[in-house]
Amino acid sequence: MTTATTFSQWQKQYIGGEWTCGTSEGTSTNRNPFDQSELVTIQLASVQDIDQAYQEAKKAQSNWQRTKPEERVALMKRAAEVMANRRAEIVDILTRETGSSVAKANAEVDFAIADIQEFSSIPLKMNTEVRPSVIPGKENRIYRMPVGVVGVISPFNFPLYLSTRAIFPALAAGNGVVVKPDLQTFISGGLIIASILEEAGIPKGLMNVTVADVSEIGDAFVEHPIPKVISFTGSTAVGRHISELCGKNLKKVALELGGNNVMIVLEDADVNEAASAAVFGKFLHQGQICMSLNRIFVHRKLYDDFVNAFAEKTAKIKVGDPTDPEVFVGPLINKRQVDKIQMWIDESIRQGATCLQRGNVSGTLMEPVILTDVTNEMPIAKNEQFGPVAAIIPVESEEEAIQLANESDFGLSGSIFTSDLDHGVEVALQIHTGMIHVNDQSVNCESHIPFGGEKSSGLGRYGGEWSLDEFTTVRWVSVQKETRPFPF
Structure with missing residues (x-):
């Protein structure tokens, strides 16, 4: 055809x-x-x-x-x-x-x-x-x-x-x-x-x-x-x-x-499970989802292990023609989006972010990008990206993660990873968002459940x-x- x-x-x-x-x-x-x-x-x-x-x-x-x-x-x-x-x-x-x-x-x-x-x-x-x-x-x-x-x-x-x-x-x-x-x-x-x-x-x-x-x-x-x-x-x-x-x-x-959705990886979380969920929630449909992970907060004790696991799993992603069933990351919707995101990446690096991985860009195709040592004020974390860029932010405590998560004007979705499910719910209820998921990534919808956001x-x-x-x-x-x- x-x-x-x-x-x-x-x-x-x-x-x-x-x-x-x-x-x-x-x-x-x-x-x-x-x-x-x-x-x-x-x-x-x-x-x-x-x-x-x-x-x-x-x-x-x-x-x-x-x-x-x-x-x-x-x-x-x-x-x-x-x-x-x-x-x-x-x-x-x-x-x-x-x-x-x-x-x-x-x-x-x-x-x-x-x-x-x-x-x-x-x-x-x-x-x-x-x-x-x-x-x-x-x-x-x-x-x-x-x-x-x-x-x-x-x-x-x-x-x-x-x-x-x-x-x-x-x-x-x-x-x-x-x-x-x-x-x-x-x-x-x-x-x-x-x-x-x-x-x-x-x-x-x-x-x-x-x-x-x-x-x-x-x-x-x-x-x-x-x-x-x-x-x-x-x-x-x-x-x-x-x-x-x-x-x-x-x-x-x-x-x-829009959304500026967070994943908070608490110090008792399973690093491998959290990293697997984060890669999916970040790169699904090239990050062009209102519920996509935009900021990933990881407790300092787990930070290096998480970054390594995240990078290893990201390396397995195939980028290219979306009609290929093995491709997970396809093109962004237009070149304007690509150019805007590249500008935010460059500015974030100038402000101190470390570029762990920055793949090739060809037209509307962007290979996944991983930025570490990001802060909440950098463009790549402050703005809703709608692109395949992971911003991984170290935090010293649960309290800091909650505070930083709530600094955004957005409040659509989010994620908490922890081995203590009841405590995960306690943390989830402190995030000002319409939806949030314990031990799962942020991209979820079910037909019989209320879907929507708070704030902007x-x-x-x-x-x-x-x-x-x-x-x-x-x-x-x-x-x-x-x-x-x-x-x-």
Whole structure:
């Protein structure tokens, strides 16, 4: 199967249940980040297309809201089955469009299917609650209702999963959806999901995908009057801007933003186990995951042993073409990311970091980098890298590790390694973060568990019933069953 036959079908927007050309004069070319080969060029969506998509979603949602819960459950289950049947196609797209390794691409499909299956229970959880009243003869009913239409903006790093995570609970709860995927991954972040839902039998107009350039549409996707909730996954800087727009327009916002995640290796930890977990949590998908390890704090007593073990395990990583099943580290999404990270590495070394390993750089391919004697103030530790650079920081005590971990403005995920599990939990609860794992690395997600961050890492939670909270509202309906006396 050639690139042309694989990707030529992805040249159109999905609006109102139809595959249609965008009406913008601009185009965007989707390129393979590994070799920069052209995959497909799409005519972009205009502001008018976005308006049409929201109008179509609103029109379709009014009927969808009234469907029986069993119908919405059935759609979710059919979509999960379709995605499973199209795994090979999706994995191929993920490796060639996003630079995902084969293992990471398969894991992303697994995560997405698991989420859809979990969210298939949402229609059955939208129960009406009855509560007593202080007024005689009154019954209070609390209804959980869909918000109407949800706008979803998804990123480039885990595009299939991070789009799925917002699209499917919103649909399951009775909403319409309009998606704006990242321009660099508009197939895996939007169009393939539309195709899957179309095959599963979704009503026309209920889910729409608009591939647009923010330099043309500006804030139109967020400020449009129809969507009541904006779900955004991406950088903290953009998240702040979207939050401001939503506040101004009185919209609800769900934000999953950046991370500066830590691993704390306490002095009683198993060095070999900690190093194995750290290599995986640092270099999976080239470190381009919001949950990736960004800072590794190691007690001084274990520092040298840990660094040696980490380096030995890193040496086993194969770097190269992500379509090769043996490759673990593939390309970064673009050359700008590479150049930025190289600048941070150079500046950190000037500030005193020791470069234990600095592999070759070829285009968007970066071999793993290991920096030791790093401090919290160095650029490579202070910034969210989104690259294959391990910053290993020595600490003199547990207290110092906790203090340094909490100095970051971010609080998404993290990790504690220790032989005393109860104490590990005590330490974990002192880290200001939305998620943290004892004796595991930081990249974890489970469909029925709340996913989200604190501080500059976001607002709200995804997963299980927490997703239900994000995409629904509650309505109080009281029923006065007996005549209520009034003084008039």
